[in-house]
Amino acid sequence: MANVDSAVSSSPGERDLEQLAQDLLNLTRTMVQELRRDKSAAVNVSLDCTLDRDLGFDSLALTEMIQRVEQHFKVHLPQQIIHTLETPRDFLREIVRAGSALVASAPESHIQRLSLGEADPAPDQVRTLQEVLAWHLRVHPERPHIYLYNDDDQLETITYADLHRGAQQVAAGLLRNNLEPGQAVALMLPTGRDYFDSFFGILLARGIPVPIYPPARPSQLESHLRRHANILNNAQVTMLLTVSEAKIVGQLLKAQVPELKGVYTLDDIRQEDPSAYSAAITGEQARELDIAFLQYTSGSTGSPKGVILSHANLLANIRAMGKVMQVDATDVFVSWLPLYHDMGLIASWLASLYFAIPLVSMSPLLFLTRPQRWLWAIHTHRGTLSASPNFGYELCLRTLEKQNPFEGLDLSSWRAAFNGAEPVSPSTITRFTEAFACYGFRPEAMAPVYGLAESSVGLALPPLGRAPLIDRVQRQPLMNNGQAQPAHAEDSEALQFVAAGQPLPNHQVRIVDEAGRELPERTEGRLEFCGPSATSGYYRNAEATAKLFSDKWLDSGDRAYMAEGDIFITGRSKDIIIRAGRNLYPHELEEKIGNIDGIRKGCVAVFASKDKHSETETLVVLAETREDDETVRAQLRESITELCIELMETPPDDIVLAPPYAVPKTSSGKIRRAASRENYEKGEIIKPQRAVWLQLLRVSFAGIMPLLRGKLRQSADLIYAVYCWLLLVIIAPPVWLILALLPSPRLARRLVSLASRMLLKLSGTAVELSGLDKLSKGMWGSSNTEQRNCILVANHASYLDGLVLLAYLPLEYSFVGKVELRRNFFARIFLSRLETKFVERFDLQKGVADARDLAKDAVSGRSLLFFPEGTFTRIPGLREFHMGAFVAACDAGAAVIPVTLRGTRSKLRETSGFPRRGGVGLIVGDVIMPEGKDWNAALRLSDRARAEIQKRCGEPDLAT
Structure with a gap:
């Protein structure tokens, strides 16, 4: 869809320009799709995408693009433009200059204003949440944004225009009550229309939203007030928006928070006519680095802390998650997650807002009382995306076991069931997948994820379509x-x-x-x-x-x-229990104890507590139960002890069978082990007195042993690293000197190969070799005396890659390296003696010329070794391939041999300078012959070689 300035779009020439730009974008998308490994992924291309960084064009791809543009638009572009082309808009400008007949009238101002992009998701250029909402308001104001299930099961539809109108009314009320830019406003509201309006109303008024959760139970009111008073004081909150039923809580908080000037309901604050404040509530002055909201950590450990999340943080996170999951406007997100939690607020609502996908929202209480409503909402609305902590999937399983209210349920539309925010149980995901398979749920839809508030919400997602x-x-x-x-x-x-x-x-x-x-x-x-x-x-x-x-x-x-x-x-980190120098993992034991009949599932805390007498750590199990009979309670203790011995090879020092709600939890339902330990040590949990001196004697050195073992490991690692560098200092200088004096490159290669093998062997680096026989002289079916040329391509992971290749590849070849290496005297002498070929990376015209020269070398019979990724980083994964090696192979008709390196990145990562013990691997793949000489043949060759390396390198594909 085109969005063009109204003063420009009325011109007939501009309409022609729009069509020209659209044709160019289509041509660019086709090119990008060919370059990418994942052919099914949507390609987001706009006129202002950078050709290299955003679209992955190297010099050869840019040359191919120029040829296609000339052929498609029947124009001739000047050769020197290869230095100035940075975006598709630059291409558009050159096309217009080269072919005036294409456009009736297209001055530079029209080209500059032209904006073509996707119709539904917010464009990459938006910088703030306010701009996201404003963009949807301009493009499709009446498009449904939220389908909201109210407590009476009535479905309310909220459009983008509705959300904007409600937010303006709230913003006007806040400004009337003297909210100043940058001041914090707390939201203590349940899921509902008021929450959506309030959050964006605060943003439009240039305030900072601070989501907090309402009191869960009257019995916990005191701890709730104490915790929230700390949050509001830290955030210097000036206003609190809540429901009328919670105003008394707000007034109690007001007495403890000096900055809190007012506690309001939405009826108190909302202005039906915001026109008096319209100039102040546009949100247009917001910047990407402004605080979008404060996310207070749920408090699973320690005191709550306010995570600063800027607009840039949120939009970067949403875009990255959307890219991995290939989100588009055809998706539907179904959520019961509370909006005061980052998974519900960001991953569910704000991500849906950005990508213009409908959000089906229901109250967490509706889900907790009737879990089946979540799955039926996915069925009814053909939901494709949804998320829950692990316990949500467990609740659905229990509902299925008790009454099976799922007859006729169809979950086949559900393509990503995110499971995160708390430890993911292998048992839960296996049982849920199996139990709901008959309802159309696919194993690859289950997506365990990892994230935290400090990374906005998401940090890791599994590849799309992969089973757990x-x-x-x-x-x-x-x-x-x-x-x-x-x-x-x-x-x-x-x-x-x-x-x-x-x-x-x-x-x-x-x-x-x-x-x-x-x-x-x-x-x-x-x-x-x-x-x-x-x-x-x-x-x-x-x-x-x-x-x-x-x-x-x-x-x-x-x-x-x-x-x-x-x-x-x-x-x-703080929950790991150390006993006798061993790390014990509480979540596994908690899950097993929760399965004991009589123990409340999900209400078990396992933690270490410092014994006052021995100063050592004791193992404590706190479990909720409704059982009062002492015989039954004794049996429960015996079962818990047996489980501890079975899983941890040690009995617990104390078992506390407590009444319901004794185990503290976070707002998202996670066990608060630190708070459990604090209550235990204060004596606030009634516990049986037990003699534990035998267990204490066994673990009296628990705090010393892991420290000693860790120090020994660190010392050993440091000694090994120093030893490796000493080896290099001893071996490298004389080898370099002899290399510089040797008259023959063949002798130089043999010397370097021997030195490399010696260095690897003396450093204790085991090298696993596979497929070297494929590099024999007869590998192409020729006579044993004939040596044909080939192109070797290897993944690039570490500084050690060249060392391993020089040590063990029997073939005579020349490295292809970046021209910057010639600027270093020692590197230039070393690499030149090995007949390295240097290529230009940044001068595009020179880079194309270098690629042609390499093709001539390959034709003349010289074998070449490329690192087609171009460089390496510390991040594990196979990067995009540059096309130089494969274009040269096609031009020369040379065979391509994929070479895979394993373990080198782990042994010596970029920038670390700290080699670690461990082995490496070198695997030579099968010969791949080119099937033509054109660009498409080079692409096919690249794809086949990449697939061979990807299959064996043991790292993820970063190009998908």
């Missing part, structure tokens, strides 16, 4: 040394962890030890992350912000390991 991965690891190595070693199928004691997906595009994740050094794959440590969705810190809390950051990295507070690009969460 459940990793079974050996219990003892993980508990003792943090090694997530795969377990055999018959291992009944194996721990199970669900893959939470791979980092979002443009986001990074790493696993580090206590010293902050990055750990290799399948080693457990602290999960750190960075990316455009990451918060700038905690609101008015410099101390907590300082603890959050380590340079550019943010500490998630979670422990995890990575395997083949996937993240596996093992628990919260």
Whole structure:
């Protein structure tokens, strides 16, 4: 759909210009689709996308695009424009200049104003949530945005115009009550029309929304007030919007929060005629770096902290999640999640707003009392996307077991069932998938995810259409040394962890030890992350912000390991229990205890408590039960003890059987283990007195052993790294000197190969080789004495890649490297003696010429080795391939041989300078012959080579 300035669109020439621009965008989309691995993914192309960064054009692709434009529009473009083309708009400008007959009248001002893009989702150019709503209001104001189920099951439809009108009325009321820009306004409202209007009303009035949750039970009113008073004081909230039933709570809060000037209902605040304030409620002055809202962490550990989320953070997160899940306007999101929680607010509502997909919203209370309504809403509205914490799927399973109110249910439209916000149970996802398969639910729809408020909401999503991965690891190595070693199928004691997906595009994740050094794959440590969705810190809390950051990295507070690009969460850092030097994971034991008859499922907390007498940690199990009979309670304790011994090889030091609601939970239903421990140590939970001196004696050194073991591991790692660098210092200088003096490149290559093998061997690096026999002289069916040319292409993961290739590839070949390497004296001498070919990356015209020269070298019989990714980063994954190697292979008719490297990134990551112990692998694939000499033949060759490498490299595909 075209959006053109009204003063311009009236011109006949401009209408021609629109059609010309649309044809150009269609041509560009086709080109981008050919370059991308995932041919089914939607291609979002606008006139202002950058050709290299946004669309992935390298110099050869740009050359091909110029040829297609000339052929399609029948124009001749000057050769020098290859230096100036940065966007499709630049192409449009050159087409108009080269072919005046194409457009009746197209001055530069018309070209500059022209805006063509997709009709439904907000364009990439919007910078704030206010701009997102304004864009929809201009394009399709009467399009349904929200279908809201009220408590009486009546369905209310809210359009974009309705939302804007209601938000303006709230904004006018806030301004009338003297809200100033940048002041915080708390929202203590249930899911409903008032919440939607209030949130955007605060934004339009240039305030900062602060979502908080209403009191759940009268018995918890005191703790609720204490917690919310801390939040409101920290945020310096000036107004509180709530329902009439909660005004008394608001007044009590007002007495504890000096900045809080008023407590209002929407009837108090809403202005039916906002015209008097219309100039102040446009939201047009909002900037992308302004605070969009404050998300107070749910408090599963420690005191609540206000996560600062800017408009830029939110939109980056929403766009990244939408890209992975290929969201478009045909989707329908069904949600019961509370809007005061980030998963309900951002992932459900604001993402639906951005992508212009209908949101079917219902109250969390409606779901909790009748879980089947969630699934029936997906059936009725043909929902494609929905989300829930793990317990939501468990509630549906219990409902199915009790009464099965699902006859006629059809879940076949559900393509992504997100499961996150709390630990994902392997048992739950397996049982839910199996139980609802007969209702059309597909295994690949279940999508375990990982996120946190500090990353807006999402940090990792699984690849679209992949069934959940459940990793079974050996219990003892993980508990003792943090090694997530795969377990055999018959291992009944194996721990199970669900893959939470791979980092979002443009986001990074790493696993580090206590010293902050990055750990290799399948080693457990602290999960750190960075990316455009990451918060700038905690609101008015410099101390907590300082603890959050380590340079550019943010500490998630979670422990995890990575395997083949996937993240596996093992628990919260502060919740891990250390006994006798072993790490114990409470969530597994909590789930098993919750399955005991008589124990309330989901109401069990397992934590470590410091014993006052021995100063060691004791293992405590707090479990809710309604049983009063002492015989039954004794049996429950015995069952819990047996489970502890079975899973952890140690009995609990204390078992507390408490009445219902004794286990503290967060607003999203997660167990608050830290709060449970605090209540226990204060004696606020009635517990039986037990002698625990035997258990205390056994774990008296529990705090010393893990510290000692960790220090020993760190020392060993440091010694190994220093040893490797010493090897390099000893071996490299004499090799470089001899290399510079050797008269023959063949002798130079042999010397470097021997030195590389020596370095790998002395460093204890085991090298697994496979397929080297495919590089024999007779591999093309020629005589043993004939050597034909080929193009080798390898994935690029580390500084070690060249070392491994030089050490073990038997074929004589020349590296193809970036021209910047010639600027370093030592690198230039070394690489030149190995007959390296240098190519230009940034001068597009020179880069095309270099590619043609390489093709001539290949024709002359010289074998070449390319890293088609062009560079490498610390992020695991196979990047987009540049086309130079494959165009050269097609031009020369040369065979392409894919070479896969494994383990080098984990052994020495970019910028780390800290080599780690571990082996590497080198796998030579089958010969691939080109099937033509044109661009499409080069694309097919690239796709086949990439598929071979992707299959063996053990890392995710970052190009999809």
